[in-house]
Amino acid sequence: MTTFNRSILLASRPEGMPKRGNFQLITESIPIIQEEEMLIKSIYLSVDPYMRGRMRGIKTYVAPYELNEVLTGGVVGEVIDSKNPIYNVGDIVEGRLGWADYSVSNGKGIRKVDPNLAPISTALGVVGMPGLTAYFGLLNIGKPKVGETVVVSGAAGAVGTIVGQIAKLKGCRVVGIAGTEEKVKYLKKELDFDVVINYKTENVLESLKKACPNGVDIYFDNVGGEISDSVMSLINFYSRIVICGQISSYNKEAIATGPRVQGQLIQRSALMKGFIVGDYAEQFEEGYSQLGEWVKNGLLKYRENIVDGLENAPEAFMGLFRGDNIGKQLVRISN
Amino acid sequence: MTTFNRSILLASRPEGMPKRGNFQLITESIPIIQEEEMLIKSIYLSVDPYMRGRMRGIKTYVAPYELNEVLTGGVVGEVIDSKNPIYNVGDIVEGRLGWADYSVSNGKGIRKVDPNLAPISTALGVVGMPGLTAYFGLLNIGKPKVGETVVVSGAAGAVGTIVGQIAKLKGCRVVGIAGTEEKVKYLKKELDFDVVINYKTENVLESLKKACPNGVDIYFDNVGGEISDSVMSLINFYSRIVICGQISSYNKEAIATGPRVQGQLIQRSALMKGFIVGDYAEQFEEGYSQLGEWVKNGLLKYRENIVDGLENAPEAFMGLFRGDNIGKQLVRISN
Incomplete structure (x- = not known):
């Protein structure tokens, strides 16, 4: 296992269409986890249109992204080290994590994904x-x-x-x-x-x-x-x-x-x-359950558009505004 | 009692602010009522901003006013002749009637007003x-x-x-x-x-x-x-x-x-x-009752701006768009 962690920062705030130069890829050491924390290896990263608003630097319903900090978004990953009592090594989880190979989390805002119910990528799409x-x-x-x-x-x-x-x-x-x-x-x-x-x-x-x-x-x-x-x-x-x-x-x-x-x-x-x-957080369980059932029964179809490589995440994000994707746009970070 | 009935027609559709020339006052005989109908002598006429939309000639939530027909609006009046089993001579009623000294109605869309509860003009305003x-x-x-x-x-x-x-x-x-x-x-x-x-x-x-x-x-x-x-x-x-x-x-x-x-x-x-x-027609009774109670208990104050004379109704209507009125703008047609 490599000891390096690549991540993507917001280097500058876009004016108009986002450009490659608004993003910067850096390489650091893999972070060390503390008590209650876990280390998550990213598998899929979601790019979504709402992220453009967060790049603007104005508070709306979510805080803006800070300049020169790692961008965050929906990530599905695998727990590869854990000092958290709820999450074990090997668990597949989903939550708002970094545009990075690895992320540290204390479990807040994270949920477990059952890989037997549906492909884990759907936790960022049709069942996400x-x-x-x-x-x-x-x-x-x-x-x-x-x-x-x-x-x-x-x-x-x-x-x-x-x-x-x-x-x-x-x-x-x-x-x-x-x-x-x-x-x-x-x-x-x-x-x-x-x-x-x-x-x-x-x-x-x-x-x-x-x-x-x-x-x-x-x-x-x-x-x-x-x-x-x-x-x-x-x-x-x-x-x-x-x-x-x-x-x-x-x-x-x-x-x-x-x-x-x-x-x-x-x-x-x-x-x-x-x-x-x-706004509907209190009903999420109902939603996940119903969507999962429809997918399982073939009543809800979905398509994913998957780009490989963390380094291609900015391009995948920019593609949202060109209308490149059919269905859910994902970036595969690892297998 | 006079046998003449004055009424105001929409002579032309306003362009921009309504003008005196968009209205025409005509004098005809008082209409004769048929079975089920009643003759209502207008006391107060309400002029309201929504009427401007009806003058435009485009169907919205109400049909447009037709050219060269009598304008209609909220009227409080007294039944002075009746072949309708529900309404008797002397009843005070409110409903959508003509901009006219006298109107004929079959009772549809008409309600009785109790003159002992509040001044009858409030049936076009605070309790209307x-x-x-x-x-x-x-x-x-x-x-x-x-x-x-x-x-x-x-x-x-x-x-x-x-x-x-x-x-x-x-x-x-x-x-x-x-x-x-x-x-x-x-x-x-x-x-x-x-x-x-x-x-x-x-x-x-x-x-x-x-x-x-x-x-x-x-x-x-x-x-x-x-x-x-x-x-x-x-x-x-x-x-x-x-x-x-x-x-x-x-x-x-x-x-x-x-x-x-x-x-x-x-x-x-x-x-x-x-x-x-x-949209809330099914709850009107509740609304009338609560508003009436608040007025009676002095919890709801109201002001009326009353102009005398049917012939001044167009001017009163135009005044709505100049912001002339405080509270309810009424036209007194008779006493």
């Missing part, structure tokens, strides 16, 4: 944070009813793919919006979305009008911007707009402007709610 | 549609908790004055935003608002920061536009934004643009909901 985000956002805020029309933007992403499938399980008509023909085909053919609109080649408003002859009851928004403007013009009475992400604006420095939605919300007695998955 | 709007918007959507900070825009209007007082009854800190020193003084001195900001003479954002050192938990918005932008920058985690009106934009032809709120809603896991009072 993105899955819970889709599950609670759609069910707790969107409250889908049989026969309703659900529109999902960022439909081919880690969250969007799950939102659409859960909506189908709940008896809804599902319309996805994505940005490549490959994504459109995947969502239609493999995930049974009713209609998928390619926002790069179609007139989104016209396609939406055709796809939603009875209007939009739930809009699960991962994207924001002009795509959302089109959806908002078609919302029904008592519709619910679930604001999960706004990836179209994450790389913009100024607050984006656009049509004010308040008048539309009054005209339709509609609800718009922002959330983060942590 | 504006009171219910304040009550259900604040309680059902805002869900105030003791010690929370509630900001109300359009605070001196028919709805705003009641929102602030109910919020005080629920143990909240109340910050109002209004546009004249007379209004500021009234809200502070007579209605016990904690802080009132004059948006015409103060820097709203700076004054709000001082008035809300713990941020904003509930924003009850009657106004929209830049005032709302300032409030939104101070919302707390899990805050509720109640979208009741957007009077600042009602006279604009294009959809107003401004900062997109979706990012703010995510950062604070905040809820924004539009509504109209009719």
Whole structure:
């Protein structure tokens, strides 16, 4: 076993699209654990759009990343040394850890992953944070009813793919919006979305009008911007707009402007709610359990896009904003 | 008794601020009632900001006013002739009737008003549609908790004055935003608002920061536009934004643009909901009863601004957009 630990720091705050130079890879010794701590060898690292916000240096719902400190994110790894009474060597765990080969943890915010239930990578995807985000956002805020029309933007992403499938399980008509023909085909053919609109080649408003002859009851928004403007013009009475992400604006420095939605919300007695998955922490066990069961029964499909090598994590992260990934974007750190 | 009935038609659709020429007063014979109908002599007519939307000719939550037809709105009147089994001559009633000296109704959407409980004009204000709007918007959507900070825009209007007082009854800190020193003084001195900001003479954002050192938990918005932008920058985690009106934009032809709120809603896991009072129709009895009790016990104060003469109804309506009124704007049609 090597005694070196590579990790990736935030070297500078991105302006606009993140660039390779915003990240720095350093090599140090593997840290020594203290009482109550454990050493975790990273296997998979998750890169997620919300991380762009943390790079901005402004406190939102999570503290910003500090400059010249190791970036953190969702990691699945193996406990390789432990002075913690709950975690043993060989345990597979998931939690918010460093973009690094090895991390030290005292167990706070860490959970055990059962490798017999599903591939361990799914603890960062369909049975992890993105899955819970889709599950609670759609069910707790969107409250889908049989026969309703659900529109999902960022439909081919880690969250969007799950939102659409859960909506189908709940008896809804599902319309996805994505940005490549490959994504459109995947969502239609493999995930049974009713209609998928390619926002790069179609007139989104016209396609939406055709796809939603009875209007939009739930809009699960991962994207924001002009795509959302089109959806908002078609919302029904008592519709619910679930604001999960706004990836179209994450790389913009100024607050984006656009049509004010308040008048539309009054005209339709509609609800718009922002959330983060942590709002539903008390229900996580229920969520993990239900998502795991659906995956096991083949009711929930997922796709992972895996890049190899910690050194490629910045590139994988940047790819999120180019729309490279279908499903969950992961970085494999070790086997 | 005269046999003539004056009424006011929508002669043309306003562009921008409504003008006198958009209205036309005509004189006809008093209509003859049929079986099941009654003839109502108007006493008070309510003019309300939402009517501007109906003049636009686009279907929203209510059908638009038709050109060259009698405008309708909330009216309190006396039954002076009846072939309806439920309503008798002498009854005082309230309902959506014409901007006219006399109206015919079959009783649909009409309710009896008890003149012994409160002055009958309050059936169009504090114990009428504006009171219910304040009550259900604040309680059902805002869900105030003791010690929370509630900001109300359009605070001196028919709805705003009641929102602030109910919020005080629920143990909240109340910050109002209004546009004249007379209004500021009234809200502070007579209605016990904690802080009132004059948006015409103060820097709203700076004054709000001082008035809300713990941020904003509930924003009850009657106004929209830049005032709302300032409030939104101070919302707390899990805050509720109640979208009741957007009077600042009602006279604009294009959809107003401004900062997109979706990012703010995510950062604070905040809820924004539009509504109209009719959404809570099943709870109206509870609302009338509670509002009536508060008025009777002196816990809910109200002010009315009364203009005399049906012929002055257009002017009273236009005054809503100049911010002329404190409290409920009424037109007295007869005594």
